[in-house]
Amino acid sequence: MHFESHVRSAWVWALAAGLTALMVAVLWTSPEGPPPSRETPVGTAGRVTAGEPDESPATLHDLETMAGALDQHELLGWHVDFHVKVSAIRDATSFWIGKADSRVLVVSMTPVSADQFVRITGTIEAQDQQVYIRAGSVTPE
Numbered sequence: 001m002h003f004e005s006h007v008r009s010a011w012v013w014a015l016a017a018g019l020t021a022l023m024v025a026v027l028w029t030s031p032e033g034p035p036p037s038r039e040t041p042v043g044t045a046g047r048v049t050a051g052e053p054d055e056s057p058a059t060l061h062d063l064e065t066m067a068g069a070l071d072q073h074e075l076l077g078w079h080v081d082f083h084v085k086v087s088a089i090r091d092a093t094s095f096w097i098g099k100a101d102s103r104v105l106v107v108s109m110t111p112v113s114a115d116q117f118v119r120i121t122g123t124i125e126a127q128d129q130q131v132y133i134r135a136g137s138v139t140p141e
Contacts, residue, residue: 066124067102072131075124080133082120083141086112094132108135117141 059079060066069075087096087103095112096103097120112118122135 060124063098063104064102067098067104072124073126076126076131078124080120080122080124084118084120086114086116086118088114105130105132106135106138107132108138110135110138112138112140 059081060075061081063082063084066072066075066080082097084097087098087100089095089112090105092111093109094105094107095114097106098104106120106122108120108122117140119137119139119141120133120135121137122133125132125134
């Protein structure tokens with residue numbers, strides 16, 4: 001009887017150790033992976049700054065690509081980086097760029113004047129079926 005209790009005790013310990021190792025392995029290889037180190041940037045408050053918009057392949061650089069699109073709604077969310085001339089002023093917070101037959105509205109708090117050359121970086125958005133650019137930055141050139 002004494003021998004059977006030692007064997008049973010060894011099996012219990014082996015089973016406990018195996019289950020513990022399995023749990024550690026599952027937790028370590030979870031989709032989240034191991035916890036980040038203190039030097040790893042996290043979220044938008046990381047230590048690495050984002051590149052310029054012209055470094056991203058998902059950025060439009062040609063106004064004609066946007067203005068000539070059959071369905072501009074397919075471009076919603078895309079980033080833009082345009083070097084263009086202001087066509088006309090709409091109001092205090094928006095202006096037009098591009099040719100008269102294919103112009104694009106830009107919403108910006110930066111004051112500009114007609115015929116001024118500017119660099120526009122921003123995002124393509126829509127409201128009430130009107131597609132426009134919400135400018136993050138408008139810089140005179």
